[in-house]
Amino acid sequence: MKFSVFQVSRKGGREKNEDRMGYCYTRGAGIFLLADGMGGHPQGEVAAQLALQTMAAMFQKEARPKLVDVSAFLSTALMTAHRQILQYAVEKGLLETPRTTMVAAVVQAGVVSWIHCGDSRLYLVRQGELLARTRDHSFFEQHRGAVASSKAPAVVNRNILFTCLGSPSKPMFEATGPVVLQQGDKLMLCSDGLWDCLDDADITFQLAHKPVSEAVPDLVEKALYKAGDHSDNVTCIAMEWETPDGEIPTRGSISTDTVSDGVFASTVQAGWLDAPMDDMDDATIERSIAEINEAIRRSAAKKS
Numbered sequence: 481m482k483f484s485v486f487q488v489s490r491k492g493g494r495e496k497n498e499d500r501m502g503y504c505y506t507r508g509a510g511i512f513l514l515a516d517g518m519g520g521h522p523q524g525e526v527a528a529q530l531a532l533q534t535m536a537a538m539f540q541k542e543a544r545p546k547l548v549d550v551s552a553f554l555s556t557a558l559m560t561a562h563r564q565i566l567q568y569a570v571e572k573g574l575l576e577t578p579r580t581t582m583v584a585a586v587v588q589a590g591v592v593s594w595i596h597c598g599d600s601r602l603y604l605v606r607q608g609e610l611l612a613r614t615r616d617h618s619f620f621e622q623h624r625g626a627v628a629s630s631k632a633p634a635v636v637n638r639n640i641l642f643t644c645l646g647s648p649s650k651p652m653f654e655a656t657g658p659v660v661l662q663q664g665d666k667l668m669l670c671s672d673g674l675w676d677c678l679d680d681a682d683i684t685f686q687l688a689h690k691p692v693s694e695a696v697p698d699l700v701e702k703a704l705y706k707a708g709d710h711s712d713n714v715t716c717i718a719m720e721w722e723t724p725d726g727e728i729p730t731r732g733s734i735s736t737d738t739v740s741d742g743v744f745a746s747t748v749q750a751g752w753l754d755a756p757m758d759d760m761d762d763a764t765i766e767r768s769i770a771e772i773n774e775a776i777r778r779s780a781a782k783k784s
Contacts, residue, residue, distance in 0.1 A: 483510070484693065485719045490704060492714055494712060499514070499528060500715075501669065504540065506543045507739040508589075509587065510736070512669055514670065515583075516528060516600045518581065518644060521646075526568065527578035534564045535557040538556070540744045540746070544741075546588055550588055551655055554584060554594070554595040558651075558653055566646065580646060581600040581671075582596065582600065583596040583597075585667060587667075591657065593657025596614045597617060597644060597652065598645070601670055611665075617654075661721040664720065666687040667719045671713060674700065686699050700716055
């Protein structure tokens with residue numbers, strides 16, 4: 481398995497960077513992860529970090545060196561990340577849960593599968609064309625392309641989401657794949673700080689005509705410039721697939737052929753998950769949500 485990878489995250493005009501990204505790989509599989517902690521809620525950067533660490537830890541545990549069932553892994557890992565965020569909120573006595581978007585892609589056996597929740601996106605570009613793009617879980621995307629009616633809102637804020645990880649309600653997500661990869665395919669995960677300023681045609685063109693080590697920083701700089709002083713965090717991680725008989729490896733090329741079985745490499749930083757992950761079932765989640773709501777009720781009662 482060979483691929484080139486490049487990643488970058490910029491704070492933009494925000495006080496702090498709530499985006500998180502990284503990738504992990506074994507001899508037979510790789511996972512690429514990006515989360516965007518949601519502003520307007522407490523500790524978005526914690527939610528994003530917890531989501532990444534949870535999914536990376538599960539990948540390390542189950543990719544030996546390949547995942548048995550990629551689709552099942554992605555959905556289970558995503559929901560486990562959601563549960564870890566809820567558990568964190570309960571343990572810290574937070575009156576509101578931290579929240580984050582999430583997009584993740586697994587490459588294994590020459591194919592890619594992905595999952596997303598929220599509006600962090602995945603782009604797949606092949607031979608100069610946009611082969612696939614995730615559809616945001618936002619009211620803007622929901623109404624986009626729909627037949628106009630008198631009941632449809634005239635203006636829909638593209639940043640309002642109807643699902644995310646860490647919310648009291650069960651998150652919605654979409655899983656896609658497997659898609660067979662071809663030499664030169666470009667896979668990019670990014671936060672809304674990038675795509676909100678650049679259209680799909682521009683993103684596709686840059687990815688199609690440059691190696692990821694050039695396309696990614698150029699796209700990030702362009703997004704920051706267009707947004708100006710009020711730019712959101714801009715985070716991006718991209719991979720270019722290289723077949724065994726492909727051309728000379730590009731900058732940032734990684735070959736897992738020499739990786740020994742049992743070896744796990746990761747760029748996901750540790751720090752938040754000090755304790756082992758608990759296996760939280762639906763009943764446990766409901767109890768966690770009830771505890772959070774009760775804490776909110778007690779706080780409101782004291783103020784009144």
